[in-house]
Structures are given as structure tokens and as C-alpha cells.
Amino acid sequence: MLFIPQEDADWIRTECGALVLEELHRRAGETEWTHLSLRRPLWTARGRSYTGAVLLAADVAPPARQIIIKVVPEGAPGKEAEALAKALAADETFATRHLVGQPFKPRRLEDGRTVMFQAIAGDSLRDTVPAGSLDEEIPEVAREVVRGLLTDWNGTLLDTAVPEEVTVSAFLRRELDDVWTAGGSLHAFGRDLRVFEPSPPWLYSDGSRLPNPYLLVKGGHPALPDPTVRVLRGRGHGDLHLDNILVPTKEKVTQAHDYRLIDLCTYSGTADLGRDAATLLLSALVPYVCHEPSPEQRKALLRFIVDPDARQRGLIVPVAVERVEAVRATARTAMSRTRDAWDVQFLLSLTAMALRFTTYRDMGITGRRWFARLAAHAAGQALSLTGETGADVPPVSEPGRDSFAVAGFGESPNAATTPTSFVPDQGPRRRLWEAQSGLQDDRAVIGFGPDHTVVVVDGTGGIRRWTVDGDPLPGAGGRPPQLRLGHQALVASLTHSVVVARPRELEIVHFPAEGGTRRSAPIELPDAGHFLVTSGGDVFATHDGNHVTVHDFDSGAVIERIPCPPSLAASAVSIDASVVAMARSREVHVHRRGRSPLRMSVANSLPHLRSGFLKALLPDPGCQLAVSPSGSHVGCVTFEEVVVWSTDDEREVYRRRLTDRESREATGAKRMRLVCTDTGTLFWLRRGRLSTPTVDGGTQLRQSGTYNDVAVSRDGLLMAMLGSEGRIELWDL
Incomplete structure (x- = not known):
């Protein structure tokens, strides 16, 4: 006859059911137990296991010993007793040292559950x-x-x-x-x-x-x-x-x-x-x-x-x-x-x-x-x-931003902003802070690093950094030779890194968390016709007359190559290069990863030379391109017009003819930049003056002095401006 204290019997009946209590009494008849009591206070270190099993620590006698009673539910967990028996028999030496034995055979109950009796691991519940x-x-x-x-x-x-x-x-x-x-x-x-x-x-x-x-x-x-x-x-x-x-x-x-x-x-x-x-x-x-x-x-x-x-x-x-x-x-x-x-x-x-x-x-x-x-x-x-990277298969991805953004739970805070409807007149609303960079360099550019850090790169490749609140961060000095003419630097959005384009090579500078700088092996530029694409961020891209090449920002390793149309005049990529825009003089080609490419026509000719015999003698004019961070919109400014397309539904969402003044000011390499947001707004820096060309007439934004460069953050919430006299401004968008 097995004696179980009433309090323990009631607990077993409530938590495990009457069948388990009956099984304990049957087992006592086989083992000659006369006493069974639960450890007090109740042992709950294991509680209910991940399999739904109920674990009880009990003292039984005679002879006096501690055991674990495990009630295992039906299904896969119910196979534990059989699996444990096989494991114990597979290697007795290992089992003795590192497995938990079964001193008594398990028993399957009428309802499909299994009651197991296991030894105490390490001989102590308190010290294990x-x-x-x-x-x-x-x-x-x-x-x-x-x-x-x-x-x-x-x-x-x-x-x-x-x-x-x-x-x-x-x-x-x-x-x-x-x-x-x-x-x-x-x-x-x-x-x-x-x-x-x-x-x-x-x-x-x-x-x-x-x-x-x-x-x-x-x-x-x-x-x-x-x-x-x-x-x-x-x-x-x-x-x-x-x-x-x-x-x-x-x-x-x-x-x-x-x-x-x-x-x-x-x-x-x-x-x-x-x-x-x-x-x-x-x-x-x-x-x-x-x-x-x-x-x-x-x-x-x-x-x-x-x-x-x-x-x-x-x-x-x-x-x-x-x-x-x-x-x-x-x-x-x-x-x-x-x-x-x-x-x-x-x-x-x-x-x-x-x-x-x-x-x-x-x-x-x-x-x-x-x-x-x-x-x-x-x-x-x-x-x-x-050796199976699928390198000969064109890479495909959908959507254009971070592919592991979970729908219905909000975008990852580090993912590009979800595109919204076209908003042509988005603009700076509130200035957050301003500081002096100490630079008066017309080749200097500005960008956003991770966590909205602000980064300025001068014409020698020197790097200066600030937090979003305007506090200085460690930077790096520059060196000769100077960077190429134009915006020949790009700030990474996922890592604290910068890539700069010197006459014969690309240099990648990293700022590790432990301090100091780390420079990846330089990437050789084969000739003067190989350029850095100054958009992107998760990755960076270069282009020559044949391909736009996407690179990893850590080492510069090639990720993919996208064929260019002949006579390439301009290129731009989304934050992760899932959307790549490539323009000839009067055609814009848009590569969309995983979807069919787009081809759009634009009007383009030099002002005052749009007719007559000189038109045939002069080379085709170029243009400026911009892709929004997520790749939702592509914008183009030629010498004749400004156009914005939605890449998601392939619509032209905005087009207008430039004014004569805009056409005349559309040339040059310094203090020129076209930026596109995920709402489709274009910001156009031309010769140091910032405007939104997606508003009829090209609305000029209020500013003091002129700007060398502008940048919009990855999430589209902030805009940074770098003044020609070295002043940095940070604005809410």
C-alpha cells in the first residue's frame, strides 16, 4: 500500500490527472514502495518543459531515493522514453557520465500520455x-x-x-x-x-x-x-x-x-x-x-x-x-x-x-x-x-528595400521608408542644429551614416563625423591626390564607412566601434572612364561604358554586374541597388531586380542650340538622375525637362519643361546634386542653390549663402546641407 500525503495527492490529481495517480499506486506494487512524497517546497526549476511535459521531484522509499516523475504528452514527446532507452544503450560510458538514467520502466497511459521515472541529474536538485x-x-x-x-x-x-x-x-x-x-x-x-x-x-x-x-x-x-x-x-x-x-x-x-x-x-x-x-x-x-x-x-x-x-x-x-x-x-x-x-x-x-x-x-x-x-x-x-554562388544567374530580389522587413508589424527601423503617394513639394520644415565643419572646400560632400550620423568628406578624402545631435565623432585625415571632380565620395548607411574615388582607385575607410580606422584594400579603377556612382548606401556601385557594378561596402567585393546601355550619360542606384537607373541623352533605362526593365524617353537639348546646324555638330547633352532610397521613384533632369516615374506601377507621375534659367544653370560638376525621396519629391542643387523642381516653376528654397552638397537620410526624415563656407545644417523633412 503506497502512502502519499493528501496535499501531494491532491496536487498530482489536479495537475496531472487521476490516471497518473493510479499509475503511481500500480508502480508501488511492482517496486515495493510504501511512501512517496513530492519535494517540499515543490520543485519547479523545470516546471513545464518546452514539450508540455509535467515534471515532479519525489522522494520514494524503500530504499530511500530521489527520482523525477515526468508525465509526457502524446505525440512526438511521447517517444522520449523509447528514445532515451536507445541513447542509454548506444554508449554506456557516455551515458553514465552525461545522460540521465531510467531506473524504472516507463508506462503508457490509456489517454496516450507516458509516465517516465528518471534519476536525478548530478544526484542533487539543489546543486544542479x-x-x-x-x-x-x-x-x-x-x-x-x-x-x-x-x-x-x-x-x-x-x-x-x-x-x-x-x-x-x-x-x-x-x-x-x-x-x-x-x-x-x-x-x-x-x-x-x-x-x-x-x-x-x-x-x-x-x-x-x-x-x-x-x-x-x-x-x-x-x-x-x-x-x-x-x-x-x-x-x-x-x-x-x-x-x-x-x-x-x-x-x-x-x-x-x-x-x-x-x-x-x-x-x-x-x-x-x-x-x-x-x-x-x-x-x-x-x-x-x-x-x-x-x-x-x-x-x-x-x-x-x-x-x-x-x-x-x-x-x-x-x-x-x-x-x-x-x-x-x-x-x-x-x-x-x-x-x-x-x-x-x-x-x-x-x-x-x-x-x-x-x-x-x-x-x-x-x-x-x-x-x-x-x-x-x-x-x-x-x-x-x-563554389555554387549562382554567379551566372541574374540576381533577383523583391521588394527593393531590406527583404526581411516584416509586413504588418512595421518596417525595421533600419529599413528604407515604405513608398507613399507622390508628394511633389516635400521640403525642409524645422532646422534641428547647425555647426561649422571647418571646411571651405568646393569638392566637399555630405552624407548620413548609421543612426543618422552626419559625415563630411573633403576633396582630399579627409572625413569628419557628427552625431545627429551635433556632437563630434572621430574622423580621418585626407591625403593626396585629390578626389576626382564632382561628388566622388559615398557614405555607407549600414556601417560607419566611407568610399572615396581617387584618380586611379577607390578607397574604403571604416570606423570600427573600438576606435581608430581600418582601410580595405584599394579597388583599382582601370581607366579615367570608370566612375563611382554617388548614390546607394547599403552597397555602392561603379560604372564604366559597359556595366554598373555593385560592390559590398565591407571589402569592395563585386556583388553583381548590370549591363549599361550604350553611350551612358548618368547613373544612380537605390539604397541597396535593387533599382538602377541608367540614362543616355534622351533615354532612361531602369533595371528592377526581379521585374522587367523599364525604358522611358525624355526631351534633351542644349539651351539656345535646339535648332540649326550647330545641333548636329555638338555631342549629345547629358542629364542628372536620382533614385529614391527604396527604389520606389526615379527622377531625371535634362536640359529641357524634369520627369519623375514610379517604379512600382511604372507610371509617369510628374513632367514639366524647365525654365530658360534652369536650363542654363543645369551644367557643371561642382555644387550640383539631384536627390529623390520616397515620396517622389526631387531636390535639385544646381550651382549651389537648392530648389524643388517638382513644383511648377522650380520653387527655390530659402537659404543663406550657397551649398556645396545636400543629402537626405535613408528613412527620408532628415536633410543635411553643407554650405560653401563650411556650415552644416540639419533639417526635419
């Missing part, structure tokens, strides 16, 4: 804690666990293992299994991101061209490679987040080497060997990704995870760096015999697990979006290591 409750000890625990999984649990298997050859898509589908085939939350979140159905095969996010991970899983897309890779399989936990690792303490010191793994309902003897390490890494990074970091930090952490670079360290929280290295470096060392193949396998494991993490709603929208980005970065790096 989940790794998720630790802090600075997590890297040490991660190193011990990853080393144990790959060398102790799987060491003998790896001695005789033969890699499995499988396509990338088949590997990913197997890893995602239930969340993919069910068509549930993974599919729903992909549709929310607008990258699932219908969707582009290539995405632009964080300034990089990346494969669409959702379509990579699906497979069969003609524009996405699906190479065969070699993967190793073996014993795996299957859901190794931090709270499934218990760690004992001794005299308040964590004993990382004595870790225990729990909740093995997803155990497999033929698991992807990268899955546990990838899950552990992502679990360890959750505290650092569930809030929106700055664009610079976000990109640095994403890239450091998939392709570590010492230069990225200063931009990342040091604790996050340590956690990444603890998993990644330990795994690479353990898999040193097959490191090249392992690198690809681990990246694909990261891709799959990052997509799985997007289904966890408790991560919040920001965290889920971050994991979607990581999946794209990891997939892209994996394809690059296989």
Missing part, C-alpha cells in the same frame, strides 16, 4: 542548474558539451563513418522535417517576410546578396543552385538548447565537465552531427538578438557566425563573440580530419536551425527576423564554399 541560467560560464559549458558530443559520444563512429552524399535541399528538408512538412508556422512566417510564395530566389539584406533560404529548402528553383554535399551522421540529442543541459556545482563553482543532457525525445542514432552544435550556438545567442541591434552590429554578428573575421570583433558584444567561438572553434577542432566538408555541413545545419528558430514565437518579431537573416547568410556562405 540548467546551463540557460548561467552567464559567464556558458562558453566553458558549450566547449565541454560540443567536445563531448563529437569526440566522446561519436568518436568511435567517426573512425568508421562514410559520408553521405545528399543535395542541399534534401539535407535541409530532412533537418526541418515537422516544421516544413506541416506547412505551419515556418511557412506562415516566410509569407510574412514576403520571401516565400511568390518570392525571389536572391535577397539583399544587410548589404549582401544572399540566397532565399525558404526556396533553397524547397529546391528545384532554376535560379538557385542545389549542389550535392557530403555530410556525416551519428548520435545526436536533436534539441540541444541551453535548458536541456544540466550542470552541477561544487562549492559554488560550475563543474562544466560533469554536464548532463535531458529531454532526449528527439534523439537519433543517425542525426546530422552539426545539428546539436548549431542549436546550442543559436540558443546561447538568443539574449543578444531579441532586440534590434544597430545595422553595423547586426551585420558584424551575422557575418562573424558564418565566416569569422577578427576585424568584426570590435563591433560585437564580447560575450557573444566568446559564445560563438566556444561552439564553432571547438567543433572545427573535433572534426579536423574532415574540416572542409564539416564547414559546409555546419553552415547548412545553421541554416536549418535558424529557420526552425523563426517558428519560436517567444523570440519576438525582432528575434525571429534576425534568425531568418542568419539562415540566408549561412546558406550563402555554404554555397560559396561549394
Whole structure:
């Protein structure tokens, strides 16, 4: 006869049901227990697990011992007892040290649930804690666990293992299994991101061209490679987040080497060997990704995870760096015999697990979006290591701004502003601050960096920076030779970086968070006909007579090349180069990533020479182009007219003929700039005077003195002006 205190019996009946209470009495008849009581105060460290199981800590006698009673729901979690039995039998030495035993057989109840009886991990509930409750000890625990999984649990298997050859898509589908085939939350979140159905095969996010991970899983897309890779399989936990690792303490010191793994309902003897390490890494990074970091930090952490670079360290929280290295470096060392193949396998494991993490709603929208980005970065790096980048396939992306902006939850604060209807007379409303740059240089230009920092670049490539409130930031000195004539510098919008065009090369200057400057290797300009396109921001572009070439802002690496029309007169790109405008004298060609190109005609001839024999003798006149940050509008000013088109619905939204004065002042390279906002407003700086040409007559804006340059922020909320005497003004738009 089993005695259970009334209070405990009532609690079990209420929380677990009468069937569980009846099972305990039956089990007492088999084990000769006479007493069972719940630990007081009630043990709630585990509470209800992620699988919905109820966990009870109990004392039973005789003989006196502590056990864990686990009531597992029907379905996949119900397989835990069987899976744990297989794991315990797979390697007795590892099981004794690092798994939790089953001293009594489990029992399936009439309603489909299973009651399990487990030993206490580490022999103490009080001195054993989940790794998720630790802090600075997590890297040490991660190193011990990853080393144990790959060398102790799987060491003998790896001695005789033969890699499995499988396509990338088949590997990913197997890893995602239930969340993919069910068509549930993974599919729903992909549709929310607008990258699932219908969707582009290539995405632009964080300034990089990346494969669409959702379509990579699906497979069969003609524009996405699906190479065969070699993967190793073996014993795996299957859901190794931090709270499934218990760690004992001794005299308040964590004993990382004595870790225990729990909740093995997803155990497999033929698991992807990268899955546990990838899950552990992502679990360890959750505290650092569930809030929106700055664009610079976000990109640095994403890239450091998939392709570590010492230069990225200063931009990342040091604790996050340590956690990444603890998993990644330990795994690479353990898999040193097959490191090249392992690198690809681990990246694909990261891709799959990052997509799985997007289904966890408790991560919040920001965290889920971050994991979607990581999946794209990891997939892209994996394809690059296989040599399958799809370079011969024209990149496609939709929409033109950050592809991982979640519809219905507001744009990411770092994404370009969503286009609105055409507003021809948007203009500066309120001056926020002004300061002296100390420059009187007619080649100086101004731009916005991340977090609305204001950056001025002088004619020697010298860089001066301010916060949005007008506080000075560290800059960099210039050097000879001077920059090319015109606006030959561009400020990055995602990273604190600047690219400048010297006569024979492009120079990229970075301002790391830890201070100082870093300069990427110069990019050679083959001839005097190769130019920097002075629009963009997430990426930058150059053009010659044959192509507009899009570059990564970190290293200058080529992302894509877009053919130019013959006799190119002007070019401009959106913030991420998803929309590229290229003009001949009387034609504007618009490349829209993932959509058909546009071709529009414009009137263009030099004033006072629009008829007569001289017209045939003079070269065709040029023009000025501008693309809005998101790519929603393209504006063009020729010597005859101003035109604005909407690229979303291919409409001409504004056209008018220039006045004679505007035509005469449309020539020159210095103090000239055309800027387009996402509302379609054009700001035209011509010979130092700023106007809005989209208002009939070309409304002149009030200003004191003349301007060298103007810039509009990525989100379209601010405008910065650089006066010819060196004054900086910042205005609300």
C-alpha cells in the first residue's frame, strides 16, 4: 500500500490527472514502495518543459531515493522514453557520465500520455542548474558539451563513418522535417517576410546578396543552385538548447565537465552531427538578438557566425563573440580530419536551425527576423564554399528595400521608408542644429551614416563625423591626390564607412566601434572612364561604358554586374541597388531586380542650340538622375525637362519643361546634386542653390549663402546641407 500525503495527492490529481495517480499506486506494487512524497517546497526549476511535459521531484522509499516523475504528452514527446532507452544503450560510458538514467520502466497511459521515472541529474536538485541560467560560464559549458558530443559520444563512429552524399535541399528538408512538412508556422512566417510564395530566389539584406533560404529548402528553383554535399551522421540529442543541459556545482563553482543532457525525445542514432552544435550556438545567442541591434552590429554578428573575421570583433558584444567561438572553434577542432566538408555541413545545419528558430514565437518579431537573416547568410556562405554562388544567374530580389522587413508589424527601423503617394513639394520644415565643419572646400560632400550620423568628406578624402545631435565623432585625415571632380565620395548607411574615388582607385575607410580606422584594400579603377556612382548606401556601385557594378561596402567585393546601355550619360542606384537607373541623352533605362526593365524617353537639348546646324555638330547633352532610397521613384533632369516615374506601377507621375534659367544653370560638376525621396519629391542643387523642381516653376528654397552638397537620410526624415563656407545644417523633412 503506497502512502502519499493528501496535499501531494491532491496536487498530482489536479495537475496531472487521476490516471497518473493510479499509475503511481500500480508502480508501488511492482517496486515495493510504501511512501512517496513530492519535494517540499515543490520543485519547479523545470516546471513545464518546452514539450508540455509535467515534471515532479519525489522522494520514494524503500530504499530511500530521489527520482523525477515526468508525465509526457502524446505525440512526438511521447517517444522520449523509447528514445532515451536507445541513447542509454548506444554508449554506456557516455551515458553514465552525461545522460540521465531510467531506473524504472516507463508506462503508457490509456489517454496516450507516458509516465517516465528518471534519476536525478548530478544526484542533487539543489546543486544542479540548467546551463540557460548561467552567464559567464556558458562558453566553458558549450566547449565541454560540443567536445563531448563529437569526440566522446561519436568518436568511435567517426573512425568508421562514410559520408553521405545528399543535395542541399534534401539535407535541409530532412533537418526541418515537422516544421516544413506541416506547412505551419515556418511557412506562415516566410509569407510574412514576403520571401516565400511568390518570392525571389536572391535577397539583399544587410548589404549582401544572399540566397532565399525558404526556396533553397524547397529546391528545384532554376535560379538557385542545389549542389550535392557530403555530410556525416551519428548520435545526436536533436534539441540541444541551453535548458536541456544540466550542470552541477561544487562549492559554488560550475563543474562544466560533469554536464548532463535531458529531454532526449528527439534523439537519433543517425542525426546530422552539426545539428546539436548549431542549436546550442543559436540558443546561447538568443539574449543578444531579441532586440534590434544597430545595422553595423547586426551585420558584424551575422557575418562573424558564418565566416569569422577578427576585424568584426570590435563591433560585437564580447560575450557573444566568446559564445560563438566556444561552439564553432571547438567543433572545427573535433572534426579536423574532415574540416572542409564539416564547414559546409555546419553552415547548412545553421541554416536549418535558424529557420526552425523563426517558428519560436517567444523570440519576438525582432528575434525571429534576425534568425531568418542568419539562415540566408549561412546558406550563402555554404554555397560559396561549394563554389555554387549562382554567379551566372541574374540576381533577383523583391521588394527593393531590406527583404526581411516584416509586413504588418512595421518596417525595421533600419529599413528604407515604405513608398507613399507622390508628394511633389516635400521640403525642409524645422532646422534641428547647425555647426561649422571647418571646411571651405568646393569638392566637399555630405552624407548620413548609421543612426543618422552626419559625415563630411573633403576633396582630399579627409572625413569628419557628427552625431545627429551635433556632437563630434572621430574622423580621418585626407591625403593626396585629390578626389576626382564632382561628388566622388559615398557614405555607407549600414556601417560607419566611407568610399572615396581617387584618380586611379577607390578607397574604403571604416570606423570600427573600438576606435581608430581600418582601410580595405584599394579597388583599382582601370581607366579615367570608370566612375563611382554617388548614390546607394547599403552597397555602392561603379560604372564604366559597359556595366554598373555593385560592390559590398565591407571589402569592395563585386556583388553583381548590370549591363549599361550604350553611350551612358548618368547613373544612380537605390539604397541597396535593387533599382538602377541608367540614362543616355534622351533615354532612361531602369533595371528592377526581379521585374522587367523599364525604358522611358525624355526631351534633351542644349539651351539656345535646339535648332540649326550647330545641333548636329555638338555631342549629345547629358542629364542628372536620382533614385529614391527604396527604389520606389526615379527622377531625371535634362536640359529641357524634369520627369519623375514610379517604379512600382511604372507610371509617369510628374513632367514639366524647365525654365530658360534652369536650363542654363543645369551644367557643371561642382555644387550640383539631384536627390529623390520616397515620396517622389526631387531636390535639385544646381550651382549651389537648392530648389524643388517638382513644383511648377522650380520653387527655390530659402537659404543663406550657397551649398556645396545636400543629402537626405535613408528613412527620408532628415536633410543635411553643407554650405560653401563650411556650415552644416540639419533639417526635419
